[in-house]
Amino acid sequence: MTTPPPLLGTLETALYAADLDEACEFWTRVIGLELIARVPGRHVFFRTATTPRPQVLLVFDPGATAVPPAPDARLPVPPHGASGPGHACLAVAPESLDRWRAHLQASGIAIEADFHWPQGGRSLYFRDPAGNSIELADPAIWAGMPPRTADPDCAER
Template sequence: MPYTKIKETCLYINDLDKAEKFYHEELEMPLISKVDGRHVFFRCGESVLLCFLPEVTKIETNLPPHFAYGKQHLAFEVKAEDYLEIREKLSKKEIEITHNQDWGGGLSSFYFEDPFGNVLEIVPQGIWE
């Protein structure tokens, strides 16, 4: 099958306003849509990050029900030349780096958590190439 990319990724959270503050204000992702009591969506480069309230979407009737609980993980890719600047910017915003990973070949990534405990990662282009 000729896939081109993963177009959207979902996280399940418990506070839409807190998600909007973190992803839009702290991580500077443009806001696409917010429906009170259901979801908040963000643009992330060419992709879309969907944040849903799982108690609502697990009883969905217009779409297939979907939900998750626990520490979900996703990685955000950045241009290699922007990697260190982004790390510094997050540190200045007092976002704690929880782990640094050396992948060999001069490539590394770092991890941090969102306000819901989801494990987020910043990777420079080239990690999976």
């Protein structure tokens, strides 16, 4: 077996929502993301970061993306989708979490959890209009996690 080449990080995160207008309203007005692409009945895409490299949140209508592309499609993206709520976590500065909590509550968004992780950092959890679990977190929640090189539950094959 060969060693995989290095990754640069996560470029896209996908969530699914049947009501794309509601999703667009939530992600632009409540969360403040920039809308970068919209195809009615199929998807809305948002920029979440530009540095050190672009990162985007893709919100698809699961019914539209479950359909295979036409044989002559310009962009032959394979079918994909999910049923039930998904999860996405957006990194925020730790000093902004109290402001985020107040902003979400003022926007009528219920906070499901707000806690400090044992390894450091804090997370806020809430739901988007489609029921996806959304987390805003201090990046420190993952900073102290050592790599696992030999894990019997994830054995090499």
